Amino acid sequence: MTIDWPRIAQRLRALLPAKAVVAKRQELLAYDCDGLTLHRHQPPLVVLPETTEQVAAVVRLCHELGVPFVARGNGTGLSGGAVAESEALVIATSRMRRVLGVDLDNQRVTVQPGVINSWVTRAVAGDGFYYAPDPSSQQVCSIGGNVAENSGGVHCLKYGVTSNHVLELEVVLPDGSITTLGGSLPEQPELDLRGLFIGSEGTLGIATAITLRLLRAPESVAVLLADFASMEAAGEAVRAVTAAGVLPAGMEIMDNFTVNAVDDLFGHDEYPRDAAAVLLIELDGQEREVVAAVDLAGQLCRGAGARSVRQASDAADRALLWKGRKSAFAAVGRITPTYYVQDGVVPRTALPRVLAAIERLSRRYGLPVANVFHAGDGNLHPLILYRADEPGVEQRVSELGAEILRLCIDAGGSITGEHGVGSDKRCYMDWMFAPEDLATMQLVRRAFDPDGLANPGKIFPTPRSCGESARRVAVLREQGVELPEPVVAF
Numbered sequence: 493m494t495i496d497w498p499r500i501a502q503r504l505r506a507l508l509p510a511k512a513v514v515a516k517r518q519e520l521l522a523y524d525c526d527g528l529t530l531h532r533h534q535p536p537l538v539v540l541p542e543t544t545e546q547v548a549a550v551v552r553l554c555h556e557l558g559v560p561f562v563a564r565g566n567g568t569g570l571s572g573g574a575v576a577e578s579e580a581l582v583i584a585t586s587r588m589r590r591v592l593g594v595d596l597d598n599q600r601v602t603v604q605p606g607v608i609n610s611w612v613t614r615a616v617a618g619d620g621f622y623y624a625p626d627p628s629s630q631q632v633c634s635i636g637g638n639v640a641e642n643s644g645g646v647h648c649l650k651y652g653v654t655s656n657h658v659l660e661l662e663v664v665l666p667d668g669s670i671t672t673l674g675g676s677l678p679e680q681p682e683l684d685l686r687g688l689f690i691g692s693e694g695t696l697g698i699a700t701a702i703t704l705r706l707l708r709a710p711e712s713v714a715v716l717l718a719d720f721a722s723m724e725a726a727g728e729a730v731r732a733v734t735a736a737g738v739l740p741a742g743m744e745i746m747d748n749f750t751v752n753a754v755d756d757l758f759g760h761d762e763y764p765r766d767a768a769a770v771l772l773i774e775l776d777g778q779e780r781e782v783v784a785a786v787d788l789a790g791q792l793c794r795g796a797g798a799r800s801v802r803q804a805s806d807a808a809d810r811a812l813l814w815k816g817r818k819s820a821f822a823a824v825g826r827i828t829p830t831y832y833v834q835d836g837v838v839p840r841t842a843l844p845r846v847l848a849a850i851e852r853l854s855r856r857y858g859l860p861v862a863n864v865f866h867a868g869d870g871n872l873h874p875l876i877l878y879r880a881d882e883p884g885v886e887q888r889v890s891e892l893g894a895e896i897l898r899l900c901i902d903a904g905g906s907i908t909g910e911h912g913v914g915s916d917k918r919c920y921m922d923w924m925f926a927p928e929d930l931a932t933m934q935l936v937r938r939a940f941d942p943d944g945l946a947n948p949g950k951i952f953p954t955p956r957s958c959g960e961s962a963r964r965v966a967v968l969r970e971q972g973v974e975l976p977e978p979v980v981a982f
Contacts, residue, residue, distance in 0.1 A: 493558065495536070495557075495559060495579055497515075497536045497537050497579075500537065500553070500557065500559065500581070501513055501515050501537055503553060504537075504539055504550065504553065507546065507549045507550060507553065508539060508540075508541060508546055508549075508550070509542060509546075511540075512539055512540045512541065512542070512546075512587075513537070513538075513539055513540075514537070514538040514539070514540065515537055515538075517534075519538075520534050520535055520536075520537075520538060521534060522567075523535050523538050523564065523567070523575075523576075523582055523584070524575070525567075525572075525575055526564075526567045526568065526569040526570070526571075526572060526573065526574045526575055527567065527568045527569055527570045527629075527833075528569070528570050528571060528572050528832070528833070528914075528916055529830065530832050530886060530889065530890070530916075531572050531575065531577075531915065531916070532575075533575050533576055533577050534576075535562070535575075535576035535579075535580065535581070535582045536576075536579055536580075536581075537581050537582070538564075538581075538582040538583075538584055539581065539582070539583055539584070540584050540586065540587045541583065541585070541587070541588065542587045542588055543588070543700075544662060544664065544670060544700035544701060547583065547585070547588075547664045547698055547700050548664045548668050548669070548670050548700075549668070550581075550583055551583070551664050551665075551666065551667070551668040551697075551698065552667070552668025553668075554581060554668075554945060555666065555667045555668050555943070555945065558943065558945070559580070559581055559945070560576075560578065560579070560580035560581070560944075560945045560946075560947075560948045561580055561581045561582070561583050561945060561946065561947075562574060562575070562576045562580050562581070562582050562583065562694065562947050563583050563585065563636075563640065563694035563698045563946075563947065564582050564583065564584045564585070564586075565584075565585055565586065565605060565606065565633070565634035565636045565637030565640070566586055566606070566608075566632055566633055566634045566637060568629045568632055568633040568634075568637065569637055569640075569641060569911065569912065569914065570833050570835065570911040570912075570916075571641070571693075571835075571908070571911050571912040571913060571914030571915070571916045571917060572914040572915035572916045572950075573640070573641065573693045573694065573912050573913070573914030573915065573947070573950055574637070574640075574694070574914075575914075575915065577915055577949055578948065578949060580948065583698060585604070585605040585606045585634065585636050585698070585700075586606045586634065587606060588604035588605050588606035588607075588636075588700065589604060589606040589607050589608075589611075590603070590604045590607070591603050591604075591607060591611075591612075591615055592604060592701060594615065594616060596616065596619055596621065596706070598676070599621065599705060599706040599707070599708075600659060600676075600703055600704060600705055600706060601615065601616060601623075601703070601704050601706060602660075602701055602702065602703045602704070603635055603701070603702055603704065604636075604700065604701060604702075605634060605635055605636020605637075605639070605698075605699050605700060605701075605702060606634050606635075606636060607634065607635050608630075608631070608632065608633070608634060608635075609623070609625070609626065609627060609629075609630040609631075609633050609634070609635060609638060610626075610630045610631050612635065612704060616706055617709070620708060620709050621706040621707065621708060621709060622706065622707055622709050623657065623704055623706060623707075624647050624651040624652070624657055624707050625638060625643060625644065625645050625647070625648065625651070625652075625653060625654050625656075625657055626645035626646050626647055627643045627644065627645040627910070628645070628646075628817070628818050628820070628821065630645065630818075635702055635704070636698075636699055636702070638654045639654055639658060639661070639689075639690050639691075639699050639702055640691070640692070640693050640694050640699075640912070641654075641691065641693060641910065641911060641912040642654050642655050642690050642691030642910065642912075643910050644866065644869075644871065644909060644910035645910075646741075646742040646744060646774070646814070646817070646818075646866070647741050647742050647774075648742075648866065648869065648910070649739075649740060649741065649742055649743060649866065649868035649869050650739050650740065650741045650742070650776075651707070651741070653910060654690060654691075655687055655690040655691065656705075657704055657705045658674070658686065658690055658702060658703070658704060658705070659674055659675065659676060659677070659678065659686075659703045659704070659705055660672060660673070660674040660675055660676065660686065660702075660703035661673045661674055661686055661689060661690075661699045661701070661702055661703075662699065662700050662701035662702075663689060663696075663697045663698065663699050663700070664697055664698045664700055665696075665697045665940060665941075666696075666697055666940060666941040666943070666945050666946040670700075673685045673686040673688075673689055674686030674703075676703075678705065688936070691912070693912050693913065693914060693947060693950055693951055694946060694947040694950070695937055695940075695941065695946050695947045695950060695951060696937065696940040696941065696946065697940060697941075697946060698946075710776035710777055710778075710782075711777070711778050711779055711782075712776065712777065712778065712779040712781075712782040712783075712805075713741075713774065713775070713776045713782070713805070713807075713810060714774070714775050714776075714782050714786050714803060714804065714805045714810075715772060715773065715774045715775075715803070715804045715805075715809075715810045715813050715814065716771075716772070716773040716774075716775070716786065716789055716790060716793065716801055716802065716803055716804075717763070717770060717771070717772055717801070717802040717803075717804070717813055718770065718771045718773070718790075718793040718794075718798040718800070718801045718802075719763070719764045719767035719769070719770045719771075719798065719799050719800055720767060720768055720769045720770070720771065720796075720797055720798055720799065721767070721768055721797065721799060722768045722769070722797070723745075723747065723768055723769045723843075723844060723847050723848075723863075724844040724848075725768075725769075725796050725797035725798070726745055726768075726769035726770075726771045726796075726867070727745075727840075727843040727844040727847075727867070728796040728797070728844075729771055729792060729793045729796035729797075729798060730743055730745070730771065730840055730843065730867045730868065731840055731841060732792040732793075732795065732796050733773065733789050733792050733793070734840065734868065736788060736792060738775070738785050738788060738789055738792075740773045740774055740775050740785075740789070740868060741774040741775065741776045742772070742773070742774045742866070742868065743771065743772070743773050743774075743866070743867045743868035744771070744772045744817050744864070744865070744866060744867060744868075745769055745770070745771050745772075745863070745864070745865055745867040746763070746769065746770050746772075746816070746817065746820060746863075746864045747768070747769055747847075747862060747863040747864070748765075748766075748767060748768050748769070749824075749860065749861075749862040749863075750820050750823070750824065750862045750863065750864045750875075751763045751764070751765060751767055751770055752765055753820070753823035753824050753826065753827055753862065754816040754817075754819060754820060754823045755816075756823065756826065757819055757822065757823040757826060758816070762812065762813075762816055763816060764799075764800070767799070771793065771798075771867065772813060772814070772817055773789055773793075774810075774814075775789065786803060790803070817864070820862075820864040821833070821864075821875065824862050824875050824877065827877065828877045828878070828879065830877075830878055830879065830880040831862075831875045831876060831877045831878065832875070832876040832878070832889050832890075832893055833873055833874070833875050833876075833911070834872065834873070834874050834876070834893050834896050834897065835871070835872070835873060835907075835908045835909055835910065835911035836871075836872045836874075836896060836897050836899070836900030836901075836905055836906065836907060836908070836909070837869070837870050837871050837872065837900060837905040837906040837908070837909040838870045838872065838899075838900050838903040838904070838905035839870055839903065839904050839905065840867070840868070840869075840870050842870070842903040842904065842905070843867065843870060845903075846872070846899055846900065846903050847863060847872075849899050850863065850872075850874055850896055850899065853892055853895050853896065853899075854876075854892075857888055857891070857892045858888075859876050859877065859878055859885075859888060859889065859892055860876075860877040861874050861875065861876055861877070861892075862874070862875040862877065863875075866909070869909070870905065870909075871909035871910065872896075872900065872909075874896055876889050876892055876893060894920065897917065897920055897923070898920075898923065901923050901924060906924065907920050907921070907923065907924060913950070913951045914950050914951070915949065915950055918949075918950065918951055918952055918953050918954075918958060919953050919958035921951070921952060921953055922953060930952060930953075933951075933952070934952060937952075
């Protein structure tokens, strides 16, 4: 099917405010990738709606004309999920940045999808509340994107990921109709379509208003920085702290490469440069509880081999310690502007041997790998560094990334913790799920989007994108296993 994009642009301009349709080639370059720069695809057209009604009008037009569309937040995702691989209209919600309502009595706030993650806490901090999910990109990532990917962050160990903090969603479905999923109660007495939608990566519709759960700010907060002579010792400290019944708000590890990159970014040695690994532990709660937890966690870190344990209780000191972790990706980016981030998950007990295996793979492929990760829940973020001008390097990077994910699965983990599947990891989905499971997921997707117009080609392996997966499915069909065809538009 040939799409008449100039005609569609004309019709869209009649539906949207002035300058809400982006059609010039040089302006479209800003939308050719998300935070994963390894793959680039320039879209034919982008729209920037400002209200739910405008989003619905655009999606209705797509439904009428059979035009695929891709929802996009601020483009900070790391799985290629917000990129138009094939010809599709990009619906960017970055202008939808209004806080629609604050209800402190019931500890909730309603925002449009383009609201920046950190803005939510900023809006209510003066009243003693905050929003717990805090991805490292929280200064720039949008709530709509967080919902699409079910993002986590430093504090997901104790407080959970995005799905644990979303009460209600106003959603534009792929036919352009508007519905509400969830409600004012944390647990609704009905099918949890809200939970189904969160993490669906734009394949079930577009969230246009999101009601979030707020938490009371804790009475006391302390951060420990422990440094170790080996990654194994840091992993043992994580195991010991959690085994002792201490539940930190967050536990993060950075390896030596990342520590030095961050110190270079700061211009001074905030972290010990000779440490093989540093472990950040945040503890919060009532004051006496935190004092006891700090003492116990410090003892356990020293028992695991920590060379030193530093404590920060003052808000400014705590922020400084976390700034290095939050700036880790940017710090590595100063060394090489091109890197590839993976997002596998392993059991905490498997961290030392998986990290050792990643180091061996790094040497075999001749590509440096920096490790910074959510140690408390085993969510790895290995950064594969490469030079984009090196011939054939992107293939090697992709192969190394795939081997890292295979390591995670073999250790009893997952191919993603918070970055989503998108286009980057769809070919590995059948490493985790049986064909029957994937077929069931496709049936759910069809219930929302029978025409396959919403974010086509993402999450699921298709014959065009994943030949190996397609061959496995073909063998099953030859054996008489009935599987539905994948949802593929164009």
